[in-house]
Amino acid sequence: MGDLFAHLAHGFTVALSVQNILLCFVGCLLGTLIGVLPGIGPIATIAILLPMTFGFPPESALIMVAGIYYGAQYGSSTTAILMSIPGEASSTVTCLDGHEMAKRGRAGTALGIAAIGSFFAGTVATVFVAALAIPLTSVALSFGPAEYFSLMLMGLVFAAALARGSMFHALISIMVGVLLSTVGPDLMTAQLRMTFGVPQLADGFNFAILGMGLFGIGEILRNLEQSTSREVLKSTIGRLLPGREDLRRSFWPMVRGTALGGSLGILPGNGAVLGAFASYTIEKKVARNPKEFGYGAIEGVAGPESANNAGAQTSFIPLLTLGLPPNSVMAIMIGAMTIHGIVPGPQVINSNPELFWGLIASMWIGNLMLLVINLPMISIWVKLLTVPYRLLFPAIILFCCIGVYSLSGSTVDVLILAAFGLIGYTMWKFGFEPAPLLLGVVLGSRMEEALRQALIISRGDFSTFVTRPISAVLLTVTVFLILIVALPEIRKRREKIFVEEED
Template sequence: MDQLLNNIGFGLDVALNPANLLYCFVGTLLGTMIGVLPGLGPVATISVLLPLTFSLEPQAAMIMLAGIYYGAQYGGSTTAILINLPGESSSVITALDGYQMARQGRAGAALATAGISSFLAGTVATVIIAVAAPPLAEVALKFGPADYCALMLFGLVTAVVLANGSVLKAIGMILLGLLLGCIGIDVNSSVPRYTFGIPEFGDGIEFAIIAMGIFGIGETLANLSRSSEERGYIRSYDRLMPSLADLKAMLPPALRGTALGSTLGVLPGGGPVLAAFSAYSLEKKISKTPDRFGRGAIEGVAAPEAANNAAAQTSFIPLLTLGFPSSAVMALMIGALMMQGIHPGPELLTKNPALFWGLIASMWVGNLMLIVLNLPLVGMWAKLLTVPYRYLYPAILAVTCIGVYSINKNWFDVMVAGVFGLLGFVFYRLRCEPAPLLLGFILGPMIEENLRRTLLITKGDYSVFVTRPISLTFLLLTVALLVVTFLPSIRTAREKAFQE
């Protein structure tokens, strides 16, 4: 315990050094800004800034780059809440209830909830990294392909729970998401699937393009199809800060979201997006009033925001303790360290303690900066909503197109986003919710990849799924969830049948 306090004190010493403090501020500010801009994500920003970090001290470089990453998780929720346009992939889920809150005139409360939940999660995640990083990284290594497959399958089933309306439509959307996920060159055989000979489809469609098409463009089309009274655009908003009742309502979901996010963040392939989806599903499942979700439930903002921020931070654990990247952003961080002549691995902690503890301490300092930075801005952001829609929508469309273009600098992507925009409008008309589609799209390829890898390793023996404890646990949870979800409806159906 003493040792831990010493370490954290040492870390704070490094993080509070004026130069590092400045880089932390620059990183979190940049992160917030790119988070607000849809399309432009941490991967693009960090890769642009990589050459600049070459001349910095390793600590300063990592502190700044890390700030960009978790800062983006903060910023991404802003546009999601205000105009239903997720600035980051991980804030797709925040848009579901956050935007509804904004439409009810509670934009301030929603933004503050997102900020406070993120801060809470950031604080807890910092402590988790400081206390338990090495053992957690070992746990991540225990996950083999079979276990990932079972975990993802569990995630897919939770997508059904995500749906507000008809279960059948949700299943349809999941299947559509799975099919879209099949697009691209198959890893094992290199056979192109559904690419229609278009090389841009070779690596599949970028998640951000689908999300921005459906949400950014689709939502705008849907809004324009409504009359301005129907649109119910918010001309006024209530108090900016959440009430005491709001705070009480957000705390438990934020804590659950933090726990879930911290866990999923450590696993390669998990990350903030999956964490946000899972946290939302969990809240909806355990809520006494699941009907409120999708209609402006504060839990639906607090939980996923806490989860994505916690996951963004704990995804540093495998990198810092074992030197393996759990996501594309972490691979970039390894690149940044290698350019500094540092090779992250188990010896990082002993060889570069200033880097290790300084980075961890800076995460907490950075989170504090973010909340100080973001809370006063809530008022300004909320005012944005009083701008008449006829001025707002061309701006939304333009920002969406620029954002999509910035991902690969390819106009083709903008066309694809346009197609998904139309599709999003059709979904709106058919009352099909896009969230299950997106989850199917994320999880489908992961399930397939891990399933085929598992079967290649075992030479086609499926028993590995029930003999490995981690895999078995998730499969049992999946079955349990299915039973809980469908049993009541089966019972009512049977009761109806008996009455007739």
């Protein structure tokens, strides 16, 4: 325990330098600013703002990116409450009761309790992350290539199972992503693969460009096609600070939400998404007055928002300890780390302790800032919601272009950005999500490396993956997961056939 606080204290001395506090603040502010713009989710926000952080030293840059992430998440809760437009999957739940509260003139209280719940969850989760970091890192260090491969496989299958839409489609997206990761030099012979003589591809695709293309540009192309009518809340915001009664009703939902979101967030797949849904379901079950849910129950905002934020925080655990990003936001974080020359993984805690503990400490500071920035500035965010999309998207395109160009001053990279924008749009048309693809790209080359190393060690014997106990357990979980998700889908399809045949 003493160690834990010593480490956290060390982290705070890093995070509390004037420059880092300022960057965390600017990050939160910009993150909220972009995240609150309708139609721009957290992933797109980070992708757009990422280039601004390149000029700073690694720990400052990551602290700023983390700040952007928290800000963007809070921004998407704001649009969920005020306009019933969720910026990301996990704030879909907030729309239900948050927007109902807003319609009843209690928008301020909903936003207030969302901020307070997030802060509470963030505080608990920060300590949790710090406490789990060292034991998990030592577990990770005992992993060989076979275990790593199975773990990544499990993570990808989890992510596919939790993705929107069909699991089969998500798995295909992931495979295409992994395939894209093989573009560039071969890991052992350095022979160039599928680069077609384009020198900019000699190092493979850059995640940051891919992310900006698929999410930044791709989302714009999607939005341009959908109707642009957006209803901004007409009624007043009302008082921000929740009253004593509201706080009393929200306390236990916040605690339960934090526990749920925090523990699901550690899963190597995108577990954090489940947190908000699980929390809403439980609150509805235990509520004294379940009929209020769907009509502006404050518990339905406090619980899921806490779960959301706790999950956002603990999803850093697989990234920091194993070097495996559990979702596409963390995939972009890896992009940010590699740009600064840091290879994410269990060695970071020893090789870059400032970065590691500084980042953890900045989580808490970031949460505090959200509370401080957002509550007083809500009226400004509300005004932003009224900016028409026809003005927004050209500016986003320009920012993406400048961002990509600033990476390495390459104009070919800018063209790759355009290509991935079109790829993202085409995928959407065919019913595929881009998020699993990005995850596949990030994990792909490390999976190949682990696979090849494991097979060299086992002299080409594939049974190494099932005879090593940890790897066998991970693979069993993976198979079970596929069965659990796939069986109902197949059964549904068979039922459909029977129905058709009866006709």
